[in-house]
Amino acid sequence: xxxxxxxxxxxxxxxxxxxxFRAILDALSRPGEIVTLSGATPPAPLSQAAxxxxxxxxxxxxxVHLAGATDCPALRDWITFHTGAPLVGAADAAFAIGRxxxxxxxxxxxxxxxxxxxxxxxxxxxxxxxxxxxSALSGPGIAGTALLSLPETEAFLLNNSLFPxxxxxxxxxxxxxxxxxxxxxxxxx
Amino acid sequence: xxxxxxxxxxxxxxxxxxxxxxxLKAVAVPGYQVPFASREMPMPYGWGTGGVQVTAACLVPxxxxxxxxQGADDTTNAVSIRKFFQRxxxxxxxxxxxxxxxxxxxxxxxxxxLTAGQILVYQVPIPxxxxxxxxxxxxxxxxxxxxxxxxxxxxxxxxxxRHGSIATAYAYPVxxxxxxVMDPSPIPKFDNPxxxxxxxxxxxxxxxxxxxxxxxxxxxxxxxDFEDHSFHASKAPHDCDLCGASESYLDEVITDDAGNRMFxxxxxxxxxxxREAGHVGRxxxxxxxxx
Numbered sequence: 001x002x003x004x005x006x007x008x009x010x011x012x013x014x015x016x017x018x019x020x021f022r023a024i025l026d027a028l029s030r031p032g033e034i035v036t037l038s039g040a041t042p043p044a045p046l047s048q049a050a051x052x053x054x055x056x057x058x059x060x061x062x063x064v065h066l067a068g069a070t071d072c073p074a075l076r077d078w079i080t081f082h083t084g085a086p087l088v089g090a091a092d093a094a095f096a097i098g099r100x101x102x103x104x105x106x107x108x109x110x111x112x113x114x115x116x117x118x119x120x121x122x123x124x125x126x127x128x129x130x131x132x133x134x135s136a137l138s139g140p141g142i143a144g145t146a147l148l149s150l151p152e153t154e155a156f157l158l159n160n161s162l163f164p165x166x167x168x169x170x171x172x173x174x175x176x177x178x179x180x181x182x183x184x185x186x187x188x189x
Numbered sequence: 190x191x192x193x194x195x196x197x198x199x200x201x202x203x204x205x206x207x208x209x210x211x212x213l214k215a216v217a218v219p220g221y222q223v224p225f226a227s228r229e230m231p232m233p234y235g236w237g238t239g240g241v242q243v244t245a246a247c248l249v250p251x252x253x254x255x256x257x258x259q260g261a262d263d264t265t266n267a268v269s270i271r272k273f274f275q276r277x278x279x280x281x282x283x284x285x286x287x288x289x290x291x292x293x294x295x296x297x298x299x300x301x302x303l304t305a306g307q308i309l310v311y312q313v314p315i316p317x318x319x320x321x322x323x324x325x326x327x328x329x330x331x332x333x334x335x336x337x338x339x340x341x342x343x344x345x346x347x348x349x350x351r352h353g354s355i356a357t358a359y360a361y362p363v364x365x366x367x368x369x370v371m372d373p374s375p376i377p378k379f380d381n382p383x384x385x386x387x388x389x390x391x392x393x394x395x396x397x398x399x400x401x402x403x404x405x406x407x408x409x410x411x412x413x414d415f416e417d418h419s420f421h422a423s424k425a426p427h428d429c430d431l432c433g434a435s436e437s438y439l440d441e442v443i444t445d446d447a448g449n450r451m452f453x454x455x456x457x458x459x460x461x462x463x464r465e466a467g468h469v470g471r472x473x474x475x476x477x478x479x480x
Contacts, residue, residue, distance in 0.1 A: 013202055014196055014197035014198070014202060014205075015197055015249075015250055017202060017205070017206075018197060018198070018205075018248060018249045018250070019249050019250075021205075021209050021246070021247070022247065022249050024209075024213070025209075025212065025213065025216070025247065025390070028213055028216050028217065029216045029390045029403075029405040029406060030405070030406060056206070056209070057206060057209060057210055057213075058206075059203060059206050061207070062210070114334035114335075115330050115331065115334050116224075117218050117221060118211070118214040118215075118218065118221070118223045118224070120214075122213070139366075140219050140366055140404075140405040140406075140407065140408040140409075141216075141405035141406055141407060141408070142407060143388075143406070143407045163218075163368070164218045164221055164368060164369070168213070168214075168217045181216060181217035181218075181405075182217055182218070183217060183218065183219060183366070183405075
């Protein structure tokens with residue numbers, strides 16, 4: 001294990017995780033809203049927002065899939081030490097982390113079943129930038145429409161058409177995070 | 190004052206993570222009941238253990254918490270839950286709806302419109318709207334999967350056949366975003382219109398039944414009805430006897446053995462605020478003189 005893996009966790013886990021969760025809950029219940037996450041410093045190449053999200057939600061009961069550059073020893077060790085989450089292949093993942101291109105094809109991820117649509121994956125997509133512009137979002141959580149810089153629209157259209165099945169996404173860049181639940185309708189503008 | 194023998198907000202971190210994941214799934218699939226591993230809480234089932242667990246998972250140290258039971262801030266259930274979080278989370282508490290960031294409620298939605306940034310947490314006894322029509326969980330789960338909600342309309346129709354109108358007065362079933370039929374918890378149907386398009390996030394926790402569900406802000410919620418028997422948000426046809434409000438939901442209070450009764454706002458904060466502003470009802474005195 002790399003010694004760096006032992007550092008960078010929550011200094012005050014109950015309060016750090018509580019504040020982080022409220023921001024995450026805000027982001028997912030108001031798609032398009034960009035929130036700031038702080039409290040943890042994960043090793044490169046993981047963004048701070050993605051690191052805080054993992055510490056807040058992942059544990060030994062949630063298999064994590066690392067895609068692309070995030071699948072490196074430093075990060076494997078860090079996630080294993082701080083969360084105890086098993087690292088698995090895409091099909092078994094509760095959480096999957098990586099850049100959008102690295103996560104392809106997204107059809108590999110669990111979308112739940114008709115009886116249990118909650119048995120689905122959550123994708124944590126590392127982005128080069130995150131802004132309130134680009135694709136138009138509408139649906140639950142949004143008054144009218146909101147804008148968010150999604151990596152594409154086609155995949156999210158398809159995902160929404162599966163509703164109530166589907167995966168949910170968080171987009172992260174630096175300390176910023178935005179949510180996109182499966183319930184959101186996406187339109188290119 | 191926080192009691193340091195407890196973790197922040199009572200629950201251990203592993204439990205909070207599990208509840209938080211369930212809440213996020215509930216937000217992603219509005220109206221769908223997400224199973225969660227409900228814990229024993231230091232209060233009996235039926236006293237809001239589901240709501241308490243959801244609140245515990247959502248609270249941050251900066252929150253201002255309000256707890257109501259049938260609209261009242263000063264009843265046993267509300268007082269004990271408020272004290273519980275004062276002790277275990279050290280959060281500030283309030284009775285003023287506008288000041289609260291998190292409101293835990295048993296069976297009412299506050300009269301004052303909620304705002305963005307507020308979270309309303311409902312205590313839910315029976316989360317499954319189809320349960321009294323179909324006792325088997327395996328069947329109700331299938332009915333939700335197949336959107337097979339005909340039975341619910343049969344129930345409402347039988348109300349009309351028997352009573353001439355839909356007699357269901359509380360826990361009135363709703364349809365969320367045209368997909369899941371949901372039990373809004375035993376709120377009076379008077380409150381049903383407030384479920385829809387609310388700027389606040391609404392979370393529902395059922396402790397004994399181990400389910401969490403949610404309505405994100407600005408979610409379309411429709412009370413089930415028929416074209417020729419449309420939904421009607423009813424209340425007692427009176428004004429509040431203390432504050433004179435005509436638009437609030439009323440409790441009927443029997444005042445003596447001679448059959449006298451009074452009607453008062455079920456929302457105590459709403460009623461108090463109105464009386465402090467000088468409104469006086471049939472039996473009320475101004476707030477300064479007591480009521």
